[in-house]
Every structure is written in structure tokens, then in C-alpha cells.
Amino acid sequence: MQKANLALGLLLGGLWACSSPRSAAPSRSAVIxxxxxxxxxxxxxxxxxxxTEYQAPTAYQVPPLAPYSGPKKPLKNIILMIGDGMGPTQVxxxxIANQGxxxxxxxxxxxxxxxxxxxxxxxDSAASATAMATGHKTYNGAIGMDSLGHQFRSIMWDAREHGKSTGLVVACELPDATPACFAVTHPDRNQPEAIAAKYLDAPIDFMYAGGLKFFAxxxxxxxxLKQWEAKGYQVVTSPAAVPSITSPKAVALLADTGPPAIAERTAAYMNLGVDKALEVLSKNKQGFFLMIEGSQIDDAGHFNNTTQNVQEVLDFDQQVGKAFRFAAANGETLVIVTADHETGGYSIIDGGIPEKKxxxxxxxxxxxxVMVPVFAYGNSSELFTGxxxxxxxxxxxxxxxxxPEQKTQ
Incomplete structure (x- = not known):
């Protein structure tokens, strides 16, 4: 057991070195x-x-949002936000940490x-993301298909066919399970290079993630990356280059494997990606479909790490605020916030709001x-109760x- 724990410790330790361009860190999927x-x-x-304990040093402000109250508009934009591993207790x-x-x-x-x-x-994340992206239940590990080889059509294909721009902004590797289910089909989530190659034909315009090594x-x-450029995509591989993106057809791969955890990166990683996605995708007058994943809430659950768990939820919630504000401003956007599953059997046993602990x-x-929450805001949000x-x-x-419903690709 001691040797097994040592080996696992060495494997997990490699995850935090992912920001080096020559890193040989294992993929997030391999760690999990x-x-x-x-x-x-x-x-x-x-x-x-x-x-086991986390006490927030400060609390960020959560000003009240006034829902859109102008003339009724048709629904144009979808923002689906997935807090990977975020059950009711994580919320x-x-x-508690943000003072209620x-x-x-x-x-x-x-x-x-x-x-x-x-x-x-x-x-697992693959089966659940397949369910949300395609309307089909499947086996654990499947990306958009079932055990009989049936391939299911991602809702991103529908968005593209209706003239909408599409985007993925995630705090994990682009070939990881959740983003992949919205982009490609593959029988095994644990084959990142094979999944990466399929992204060249995916119905996704804007991609912001880690996982650079699986492409380059x-x-x-x-x-x-050269093949993406040949298809007319703008490709960037550093945060400093993200502001230069002007087209919704863009790929930003900012870490060799997954981005570092929240305590090691700054919240600017997700802020930068969500801001840029909303900027470029909203240029399309037909609207857009954007999936945003707070990927590392799940990692914190697997690591049984309360500090990281709370920090990742707070990071994700600030992106939720950004999406809600966007929807409140235009009246033609629906935001859905949910999770693929709960991770860790998490239970809060002490602490409190006054001390943010x-x-x-x-x-x-x-x-x-455990069932996971669904929060909806904006146009047609009433459809998501129950x-x-x-x-x-x-x-x-x-x-x-x-x-209309379309079941297979």
C-alpha cells in the first residue's frame, strides 16, 4: 500500500507542473x-x-442583478455552465466562504x-456530458456514443446549422471528457491524442483550454495547430496572446496539460477565456452556444481537498455572475448552471458564515x-424547474x- 500511495503521489505531483511547455505531466484523465x-x-x-478546513481571507461582492425587463425577445444565445463534480454541498x-x-x-x-x-x-463525466450534449444516456467513458457504436449528434451541430457560433471554455484539457462530448464522438475518453485529432472536424468555433501537448x-x-490554421482558425498558446483574438474562429491552448489549480493560477485564467468568448461569439447576429466548465471542482473532490474545492466553486461562481449579467443586459440569452455529477461524497460539518470558514x-x-443542482437565468429559464x-x-x-429533436448523427 505504501508503494502504491508513493506512486500515486508522484503521479499527482506532476499535475501541478503543467504550465511548462516541455512538461511530461500526465493528462488530467490519467490522474483521475x-x-x-x-x-x-x-x-x-x-x-x-x-x-479539511478553509477560511476565506475576503469575500467578493455579489450585487443584486435586475433581470431584463424590456420588450420580449426571441431566445438567441445559450450559455451552459457545468461545474464538474459540483453537488449541493459544494455550492x-x-x-459559506463568501459570507452567505x-x-x-x-x-x-x-x-x-x-x-x-x-x-x-x-x-463519470463522459457519460453525463454525453447525456447533456446529446440527450442519450451511455456507459462510463463514452464520448457521444453507446456500446453498440451508435454515434449521437451533439447539440453543437444544431447550433451551427442554425447559423450560431459555438464555443468551449474549460479549466481542463480540450480532449478531456466534458468538452469532448460537445465536440466529437469516441468510444474511450482515455485516448486524448485520438480525440484531439477529431477536433479538426468538430462543430466548434472558439476553443479555450489546456491540452496543448495533444495537438502540438x-x-x-x-x-x-498548423491544420487548424489552414482551416482559418487563429491559434494562440499563451495568455498574453489571447487579447489579440478578434474572430470567433479561434483556438487558445494555454497549458501543456490542464491549467494549474486555482491557488496556483489566478482567477484571470477563466476570466480571460469567458470574457473573450462572450466578446467574439456575440458578434454573430444569429447568436451563439457557449459551454463553460469549472473543471477542477471535480479534481478537488478526488483529492479530498476542501481548500481547493471551495476556491474552485468561488472561481466558477464569479463566471456565473458574468453570464447572468450578460443575460440580464440583452434579454435574449438563457444561462443554465449545473454539474455532471457530485465528487467526493462531500459533507460540511463545521464552520460558519460570519467567519467565512x-x-x-x-x-x-x-x-x-447525489443529484446535482440546476440553476437557470434569463430567457426561458422557467423551463428548468423540477x-x-x-x-x-x-x-x-x-x-x-x-x-426539433434529432437523435443520431
Whole structure:
């Protein structure tokens, strides 16, 4: 057991070195897969304080948002926000740490999503993201397809066919499970180079993520960045170059694997990506479909790290505030905030709002079966109340937009 824990520690340690262009760090998927095959933490083992407690140094302001009150407009833009691993307790942790206020509280409609996979088992990110992107349940590890090889059409294809621009902004590698399910189909989420190659034909205009090595430092020595440029995409590989993006057809890959955790990066990583996506995608008069993922809430759950968990939720919530403000300003945008699953069996056992302190325990270092929240704001938000399967998110978005059902690609 000691040797296994040492090996896992070395593997996890590599994750934080991902910002080096020559880093040989493992992919996020490889790290999470390693964790899934380790025993749950022993209650008797000593746990560092930062993993069980977090006290926020400050709280950010959450001013009230006045919902759009102008003339009724048709729905034009969709912003789907996925807090990977964010169950109800993760939201509660953020609420406590920010002195009882989150932007998520200002949702105009609230529901619950039931996340089990095709077989009624606890889902992974791939199966759940496939459900939300395509309206189909599937097996864990599947990207947009099922065990019989049926390929399911991502809602991004519908957006493109209706003349909309499309975008992905994520705090993980671009070939990782959640973004990939909105872009491509593949039988196994753990083949990032194969998934990366399929992005060249994906219905996505704007991409902002990590995972540079799967496109530019591949084992087959093919430089996919050059192929993207040949297709008319603007490609940047550093945060300093992101402001130069002027077209919705752009790829920003800003880390070799995944971006560093919130405590090591600044919140500017997601701020920069969401700001740029809204800027360039909103140029399209037909509207846009943007998926934003707070990817590393899930990592914090797998690592049983309370400090990182709260910080990532607060980082994500500030992007939610940005999306809600955008929707409030124009009256033609629907924002849906949800999760693919809960991670860690997270439980808050002490602390409080006055001191901005969260004391928590984890039941597991894997996913759980807990239902996850759905918060909706803006045009047609009323469609997202109730308790429903995660596949319903796909169908309710299509209903809001007046798009007919299309099941296979």
C-alpha cells in the first residue's frame, strides 16, 4: 500500500507542473483514473488541515442583478455552465466562504438533475456530458456514443446549422471528457491524442483550454495547430496572446496539460477565456452556444481537498455572475448552471458564515450518486424547474430554442 500511495503521489505531483511547455505531466484523465483505482482514504490516516478546513481571507461582492425587463425577445444565445463534480454541498461551501452570497443564488429557476448512467450506476463525466450534449444516456467513458457504436449528434451541430457560433471554455484539457462530448464522438475518453485529432472536424468555433501537448507534441509528430490554421482558425498558446483574438474562429491552448489549480493560477485564467468568448461569439447576429466548465471542482473532490474545492466553486461562481449579467443586459440569452455529477461524497460539518470558514469531510475519493443542482437565468429559464434526468437538459434547451429533436448523427 505504501508503494502504491508513493506512486500515486508522484503521479499527482506532476499535475501541478503543467504550465511548462516541455512538461511530461500526465493528462488530467490519467490522474483521475489513477485515483479511481486507489482505496478510499482511511479515517485513521492523518489529513493536512488545508484538506479539511478553509477560511476565506475576503469575500467578493455579489450585487443584486435586475433581470431584463424590456420588450420580449426571441431566445438567441445559450450559455451552459457545468461545474464538474459540483453537488449541493459544494455550492453550500462556496456560499459559506463568501459570507452567505453567491451569484448562483440569483437564478430565476432552480431544479435537480439525476445523473446516473445508462445502466443506473454512478456516472463519470463522459457519460453525463454525453447525456447533456446529446440527450442519450451511455456507459462510463463514452464520448457521444453507446456500446453498440451508435454515434449521437451533439447539440453543437444544431447550433451551427442554425447559423450560431459555438464555443468551449474549460479549466481542463480540450480532449478531456466534458468538452469532448460537445465536440466529437469516441468510444474511450482515455485516448486524448485520438480525440484531439477529431477536433479538426468538430462543430466548434472558439476553443479555450489546456491540452496543448495533444495537438502540438503528439506521438505521431503531426502538428494539429498548423491544420487548424489552414482551416482559418487563429491559434494562440499563451495568455498574453489571447487579447489579440478578434474572430470567433479561434483556438487558445494555454497549458501543456490542464491549467494549474486555482491557488496556483489566478482567477484571470477563466476570466480571460469567458470574457473573450462572450466578446467574439456575440458578434454573430444569429447568436451563439457557449459551454463553460469549472473543471477542477471535480479534481478537488478526488483529492479530498476542501481548500481547493471551495476556491474552485468561488472561481466558477464569479463566471456565473458574468453570464447572468450578460443575460440580464440583452434579454435574449438563457444561462443554465449545473454539474455532471457530485465528487467526493462531500459533507460540511463545521464552520460558519460570519467567519467565512468551511470544515468538511469526504466519504470517498470517487464520484457519488447525489443529484446535482440546476440553476437557470434569463430567457426561458422557467423551463428548468423540477427534478429530471440529465438528458432532459438537452431536450429543454432544444424546446426553449424551438428546435426539433434529432437523435443520431
Amino acid at each position: 483514473e489513477a485515483i479511481k483505482h486507489t482505496p478510499d482514504p482511511s479515517p485513521a490516516a492523518p489529513v493536512p488541515l488545508y484538506k 453550500t461551501g462556496g456560499l 452570497k453567491l451569484f448562483m443564488q440569483q437564478a430565476q429557476a432552480t431544479g435537480f438533475s439525476i445523473t446516473h448512467n445508462q445502466y443506473g450506476k454512478i456516472t 507534441q503528439r506521438q505521431d509528430h503531426v502538428n494539429l 468551511v470544515v468538511a469531510k469526504f466519504a470517498t475519493n470517487k464520484h457519488s450518486a 427534478m429530471y434526468e440529465n438528458t432532459d437538459i438537452y431536450y429543454r434547451i432544444k424546446k426553449a430554442l424551438g428546435w
